[in-house]
Amino acid sequence: MASLEKTSREIQKLLKAMRLCYDVDTEYCDQTSVGDAVRQRALCADLTIVGPALLNDDKLGPFVINGSLFDTGKPVLVVPKGAEATLSPRRVLVGWDSRVEASRAVREALDLLSGAEEVCVALVDPKANYNGNGAEPGADIATYLTRHGARVSVDLLPSAGKPAATVLAQHAIDMSADMIVMGAYGSRRLRERIFGGVTRWIFDKPTLPLFLAR
Structure with missing residues (x-):
């Protein structure tokens, strides 16, 4: 509790110096209640930021992601270790697969994407069909983003047998992206596996902020 209070004072001092409108709240609870505590606050927030300390915490991390x-x-x-947290990225890679989760991620990140200098919509091994990607994969979401003022390009990437995440990560490196936007998938029973997958993906791939929605 003393450590929590000390951290709270440090954060308040930092925010006060930045002349921001802020509120700092703390809660000391048992591990199983962490998800509920985070959920209560996240419901009334635009965005939750999860930093490297939690990503390295196998006990608390999954509860925070769940909540x-x-x-x-x-x-x-x-935001993994070594990444620069920003809400004004210059170049953004959007991992697109025409699923609801990807669409929601784009919608939630719309302000970031509209303000970026470059947005690359990347599809891995896309198939042209009228029930999913359309006759021209990536064209529909590119049009949507363009209508909102984003400067968009579409890249169709072959996997060459590699996992889609690996292909997207390499493309993010190639384009010097500042952020990756993508959908988060999984049922309630898969949440801890999702957390493990996200953290492994982050630690194995470039140190870039990852914007997730589902």
């Missing part, structure tokens, strides 16, 4: 992302429908910005 903020899966229990609220609100987006989460995951």
